[in-house]
Amino acid sequence: xxxxxxxxxxxxxxxxxxxxxxxxxxxxxxxxxxxxxxxxxxxxxxxxxxxxxxxxxxxxxxxxxxxxxxxxxxxxxxxxxxxxxxxxxxxxxxxxxxxxxxxxxxxxxxxxxxxxxxxxxxxxxxxxxxxxxxxxxxxxxxxxxxxxxxxxxxxxxxxxxxxxxxxxxxxxxxxxxxxxxxxxxxxxxxxxxxxxxxxxxxxxxxxxxxxxxxxxxxxxxxxxxxxxxxxxxxxxxxxxxxxxxxxxxxxxxxxxxxxxxxxxxxxxxxxxxxxxxxxxxxxxxxxxxxxxxxxxxxxxxxxxxxxxxxxxxxxxxxxxxxxxxxxxxxxxxxxxxxxxxxxxxxxxxxxxxxxxxxxxxxxxxxxxxxxxxxxxxxxxxxxxxxxxxxxxxxxxxxxxxxxxxxxxxxxxxxxxxxxxxxxxxxxxxxxxxxxxxxxxxxxxxxxxxxxxxxxxxxxxxxxxxxxxxxxxxxxxxxx
Amino acid sequence: xxxxxxxxxxxxxxxxxxxxxxxxxxxxxxxxxxxxxxxxxxxxxxxxxxxxxxxxxxxxxxxxxxxxxxxxxxxxxxxxxxxxxxxxxxxxxxxxx
Numbered sequence: 001x002x003x004x005x006x007x008x009x010x011x012x013x014x015x016x017x018x019x020x021x022x023x024x025x026x027x028x029x030x031x032x033x034x035x036x037x038x039x040x041x042x043x044x045x046x047x048x049x050x051x052x053x054x055x056x057x058x059x060x061x062x063x064x065x066x067x068x069x070x071x072x073x074x075x076x077x078x079x080x081x082x083x084x085x086x087x088x089x090x091x092x093x094x095x096x097x098x099x100x101x102x103x104x105x106x107x108x109x110x111x112x113x114x115x116x117x118x119x120x121x122x123x124x125x126x127x128x129x130x131x132x133x134x135x136x137x138x139x140x141x142x143x144x145x146x147x148x149x150x151x152x153x154x155x156x157x158x159x160x161x162x163x164x165x166x167x168x169x170x171x172x173x174x175x176x177x178x179x180x181x182x183x184x185x186x187x188x189x190x191x192x193x194x195x196x197x198x199x200x201x202x203x204x205x206x207x208x209x210x211x212x213x214x215x216x217x218x219x220x221x222x223x224x225x226x227x228x229x230x231x232x233x234x235x236x237x238x239x240x241x242x243x244x245x246x247x248x249x250x251x252x253x254x255x256x257x258x259x260x261x262x263x264x265x266x267x268x269x270x271x272x273x274x275x276x277x278x279x280x281x282x283x284x285x286x287x288x289x290x291x292x293x294x295x296x297x298x299x300x301x302x303x304x305x306x307x308x309x310x311x312x313x314x315x316x317x318x319x320x321x322x323x324x325x326x327x328x329x330x331x332x333x334x335x336x337x338x339x340x341x342x343x344x345x346x347x348x349x350x351x352x353x354x355x356x357x358x359x360x361x362x363x364x365x366x367x368x369x370x371x372x373x374x375x376x377x378x379x380x381x382x383x384x385x386x387x388x389x390x391x392x393x394x395x396x397x398x399x400x401x402x403x404x405x406x407x408x409x410x411x412x413x414x415x416x417x418x419x420x421x422x423x424x425x426x427x428x429x430x431x432x433x434x435x436x437x438x439x440x441x442x443x444x445x446x447x448x449x450x451x452x453x454x455x456x457x458x459x460x461x462x463x464x465x466x467x468x469x470x471x472x473x474x475x476x477x478x479x
Numbered sequence: 480x481x482x483x484x485x486x487x488x489x490x491x492x493x494x495x496x497x498x499x500x501x502x503x504x505x506x507x508x509x510x511x512x513x514x515x516x517x518x519x520x521x522x523x524x525x526x527x528x529x530x531x532x533x534x535x536x537x538x539x540x541x542x543x544x545x546x547x548x549x550x551x552x553x554x555x556x557x558x559x560x561x562x563x564x565x566x567x568x569x570x571x572x573x574x575x576x
Contacts, residue, residue, distance in 0.1 A: 137551075217571075217572070313554070314559065316555045346545040349545055
């Protein structure tokens, strides 16, 4: 068995695939090294829900045979990855991070897992998550069957939620990429807190067949990786029409950086207040430097205002209406009381009391939000905001019920793009998270949001930013 | 509930699978098989360790929690009530931009 050098655990997809094709080591050697590392270090960050070691080794043997016979299946062939534990894997427990579902087993794979299997990617484990992806609204990071997600940069801090394990596992070099999900903030927040690149795709671009439903009209699946390029390569595989997902947009995605518009031709809307006064003081220097790097790259930054809507209350009402219907059996059976977070239990019970009229009011307002964003994206190509206003919170700090540390009150400041996470999710917009520096010992990140199906534009901005900075290459313990 | 396979158009690639049963009362396996799956899974030690960790959370009064959740819901509803929506605005059920 070939020895796997430490830096391999932090290689991007293209570099790792090239090493496999060059026979520097076999896919089996790689899978052995990654599964061992995941089993050993995953629990250190409460990032591992279920190791799939035997499955990974079998798949890696197949990959080696394919490579030997010249059956090359693209850059993901032989690459180890993990999937959030809300995705079904046939014959193995899929817990949704929640004690009432600890023994749940499905007899089929989620579509994204099937698609990744088809190109030779090697799943090494299921990654931990906030229970029910945060449905009901959790107050503590400990709202998970696997305990609070711990941040690889500082284990006294939270890794973010609800895709806690996906972000932490990529940051710690336990997998090369991971699949997570977002209903409102569950990709953006953990990616920002753990300092990894991640992409929330346009609603409907990636099939959710085999994924736990929290909100039929808000849920999205997306990749966490080492770079914008890695996210593009993964998205190309997992995107596409799926008749098994009623929300499928019926569109494919081809990662085509060679055809992207030059960054100097792009106009980015932003609100300076987000990067200065609204940002937490330790993060401001990093945000200022990141904006300067984007300007140096030629991106035209123009001050823009977010259309004013009560995004948070709108999203909460829509989520309440849908989650109450989805988890009706859990709630009515009383088994909801087996969840770890008292606030979440109460939130799910109360959600059932939302009148249909209020759900529909929120959905009608949502139509207006979509129209306003259409107008906004006629003026700018992308929006640039902080991923989160500051670094990860302490793991025992109470959250605000939406998986977010409560912001410091700033009543006299303009709102900026404060509501961009619920707004972007209500409008089904894609977002790319780019690590952009540190606040103390913890990473912070930018978020680039675009019009529906503008993923290639977002990735072009990300590639340009990452060509000029090396924040995405930093790793815990060696910055 | 896991998402259910749709009927599709009977194309070659869409092979109907048995309906997945994500509900607690409609599990695909018996309780005995279910327990075996969990106990024999390599995650079992992780699960028990984590359950111990989550149990350390400060206990709260469920009635107070429920009241607080209802208050949050009412606050959200009241916020939406202040918004005017043109009568001809239909709910956003289509997201295919």
